[in-house]
Amino acid sequence: MSVGWLRACALVMLGLFSVSALAKDKTAIVIGGGLSGLTAAYELQNKGWQVTLLEAKPSLGGRSGMATSEWIGNDKTQPVLNKYVSTFKLSTAPAPEFVRTPSYLIDGEYFSAADLATKQPATADALKRFEKTQDDLARSIDDPQNPLATSTLQTLDQINVSNWLDKQNLPATARQLINQQIRTRYDEPSRLSLLYYAQQSRVYRGTSDRDLRASRLVGGSTVLAQAFVKQLKTIKTNSPVSSITQDKDGVTVKVGSVGYQADYVVLAVPLRALNKIQMIPSLDAQHMGAIKGTNYGWRDQIMLKFKTPVWEPKARMSGEIFSNTGLGMLWIEPALKGGANVVINLSGDNARVMQAFGDKQMVDQVLIRLHAFYPQARGSFTGYEIRRYSTDPSMGGAYLAFGPGQISKYWRLWERPIQRVAFAGEHTDTLYPGTLEGALRTGQRAASQVEDLAAGKSFEPAKVVPAAAAGAVAAKKGNFFSNLFGGSDDDKKAEPVKAPAPYTPPAPDPAPVVAPAPVEAPKPATPVKAEPAKKAPAKKPAAKTDTKKAPAKAPVKKTEPAKKPAAKPAATPATETKAQ
Numbered sequence: 001m002s003v004g005w006l007r008a009c010a011l012v013m014l015g016l017f018s019v020s021a022l023a024k025d026k027t028a029i030v031i032g033g034g035l036s037g038l039t040a041a042y043e044l045q046n047k048g049w050q051v052t053l054l055e056a057k058p059s060l061g062g063r064s065g066m067a068t069s070e071w072i073g074n075d076k077t078q079p080v081l082n083k084y085v086s087t088f089k090l091s092t093a094p095a096p097e098f099v100r101t102p103s104y105l106i107d108g109e110y111f112s113a114a115d116l117a118t119k120q121p122a123t124a125d126a127l128k129r130f131e132k133t134q135d136d137l138a139r140s141i142d143d144p145q146n147p148l149a150t151s152t153l154q155t156l157d158q159i160n161v162s163n164w165l166d167k168q169n170l171p172a173t174a175r176q177l178i179n180q181q182i183r184t185r186y187d188e189p190s191r192l193s194l195l196y197y198a199q200q201s202r203v204y205r206g207t208s209d210r211d212l213r214a215s216r217l218v219g220g221s222t223v224l225a226q227a228f229v230k231q232l233k234t235i236k237t238n239s240p241v242s243s244i245t246q247d248k249d250g251v252t253v254k255v256g257s258v259g260y261q262a263d264y265v266v267l268a269v270p271l272r273a274l275n276k277i278q279m280i281p282s283l284d285a286q287h288m289g290a291i292k293g294t295n296y297g298w299r300d301q302i303m304l305k306f307k308t309p310v311w312e313p314k315a316r317m318s319g320e321i322f323s324n325t326g327l328g329m330l331w332i333e334p335a336l337k338g339g340a341n342v343v344i345n346l347s348g349d350n351a352r353v354m355q356a357f358g359d360k361q362m363v364d365q366v367l368i369r370l371h372a373f374y375p376q377a378r379g380s381f382t383g384y385e386i387r388r389y390s391t392d393p394s395m396g397g398a399y400l401a402f403g404p405g406q407i408s409k410y411w412r413l414w415e416r417p418i419q420r421v422a423f424a425g426e427h428t429d430t431l432y433p434g435t436l437e438g439a440l441r442t443g444q445r446a447a448s449q450v451e452d453l454a455a456g457k458s459f460e461p462a463k464v465v466p467a468a469a470a471g472a473v474a475a476k477k478g479n480f481f482s483n484l485f486g487g488s489d490d491d492k493k494a495e496p497v498k499a500p501a502p503y504t505p506p507a508p509d510p511a512p513v514v515a516p517a518p519v520e521a522p523k524p525a526t527p528v529k530a531e532p533a534k535k536a537p538a539k540k541p542a543a544k545t546d547t548k549k550a551p552a553k554a555p556v557k558k559t560e561p562a563k564k565p566a567a568k569p570a571a572t573p574a575t576e577t578k579a580q
């Protein structure tokens with residue numbers, strides 16, 4: 001064979017190879033390294049995309065746990081989470097039987113659910129009655145993906161949960177515990193849309209606590225984030241995105257003065273963080289309204305560390321302990337070397353009221369309250385870790401919790417991509433906002449939307465089923481709606497629409513009378529992973545060119561998009577709870 005012939009063959013082969021390489025060179029930038037962004041990046045990379053993940057902070061994992069013993073549901077209730085747990089071969093430990101139902105700390109005394117029934121029957125009965133009313137509320141929604149189906153349900157969106165609770169005349173202790181449960185899982189009842197509460201109750205209806213708290217990830221939910229990180233080729237931490245510019249050829253994402261180009265973007269940051277990113281062209285008024293107006297629950301977490309347990313031994317390892325005074329929801333955390341940790345979850349207005357305090361002062365306040373119930377607390381105290389999601393500008397709150405009127409305005413808004421940008425994040429999930437499962441689901445959804453966009457599909461607004469006559473629903477659910485609106489007549493009109501309650505600080509919790517205990521300097525929560533060694537940025541930077549980060553960009557095919565309904569049918573409503 002002549003040399004010329006060999007060279008010709010080699011050139012043809014090379015040509016073929018580079019054409020096929022070019023054809024595969026689909027590029028995407030994922031903004032946000034929480035679980036939703038990590039999932040989107042992982043799924044796209046698996047489908048052959050060249051992905052660059054940009055994360056503002058030095059570490060990855062976003063809001064996923066500080067704790068090491070948060071409970072996760074089984075695969076019936078959290079199928080997506082469990083799928084990744086098994087894909088990455090992560091270890092789980094089954095939940096002991098006694099953590100599977102909530103318990104209570106009433107005026108400092110610990111009660112299991114069984115204790116409560118015998119020792120405080122009035123409170124236990126009121127909680128049971130409330131559960132029944134909540135179940136009736138949940139049953140008023142046929143399809144949790146379409147909570148605005150009737151005008152009666154639309155009216156629920158204008159009522160806040162606190163007003164609804166007021167009508168139930170609950171005894172004081174039961175009401176405090178119910179308030180605590182609602183503010184831990186969502187937000188302060190006065191800030192929560194009754195329709196949102198109904199929709200979420202519908203999603204979790206009939207789910208047993210056993211399924212919700214089935215096991216825990218050994219090492220906490222950070223190990224899940226770490227597992228994704230290990231798989232990803234290109235991650236850039238310390239890279240806060242400041243703008244996203246879209247045009248017909250692609251997207252340019254700016255981090256300071258450095259620009260990255262790609263075909264598509266997955267935007268997986270919470271709404272308050274999105275507010276800080278300039279979008280060119282800018283978003284429409286509805287999206288801007290949602291960014292600024294959508295309510296996020298407040299929940300901050302403080303882990304207090306002690307030399308030895310200062311609480312009753314029987315309270316050890318309980319799943320969720322709801323307190324009626326000042327300590328929010330807490331649980332006992334396994335600790336190394338004979339120590340003992342408790343995680344205090346301050347939420348709703350209990351957390352808002354602490355907004356003005358620095359970390360150390362906030363810890364002092366909590367320690368004082370704990371000390372009032374457990375006099376050994378101060379002497380045994382060794383230190384703390386703290387996560388203040390609500391005042392962190394990259395989070396701006398714990399997670400989505402629609403306030404009154406907000407479902408009517410923003411339902412499924414973020415499920416629809418805008419040109420070349422698909423949205424992910426717990427706040428974009430219809431069924432499981434505020435959960436790991438929700439975050440993972442939206443990462444998958446956004447990745448598949450990017451594939452669809454690349455295939456030339458377009459996304460139409462989610463169709464809301466036209467409102468049925470309110471009367472029809474009222475007739476079907478007569479007693480429930482009658483009770484809800486405070487009358488016995490089925491035809492009675494709904495309570496007039498109320499504006500969300502303005503923020504008024506809650507009545508002060510037990511007064512901090514003692515001098516604060518000394519605290520050690522805060523320790524940062526363990527970072528998931530620093531910036532990984534192998535980094536090959538997806539695209540050539542647009543502005544200051546960093547040649548290492550500049551693979552050639554394949555031309556974007558101009559396609560006339562085919563029409564496609566926006567929303568994919570969700571899986572059968574599974575169930576999950578915020579077990580932290």
Ligand SMILES: Cc1cc2nc3c(=O)[nH]c(=O)nc-3n(C[C@H](O)[C@H](O)[C@H](O)COP(=O)(O)OP(=O)(O)OC[C@H]3O[C@@H](n4cnc5c(N)ncnc54)[C@H](O)[C@@H]3O)c2cc1C
Nearest residue numbers: 032034035036056062063241273425426435436439579580
């Ligand atoms: C206190 C608390 C307790 C919880 N308990 C539970 C529980 O028990 N069970 C459960 O299932 N779920 C729980 N959750 C919810 C769960 O943690 C979240 O739903 C999930 O972690 C959210 O993931 P995400 O990817 O949507 O957002 P995030 O984790 O917030 O990720 C967003 C990422 O974007 C980054 N970012 C922001 N701005 C920019 C920018 N400009 N450029 C680049 N990056 C940016 C952020 O730094 C962050 O890393 C809890 C949440 C909180 C706050």
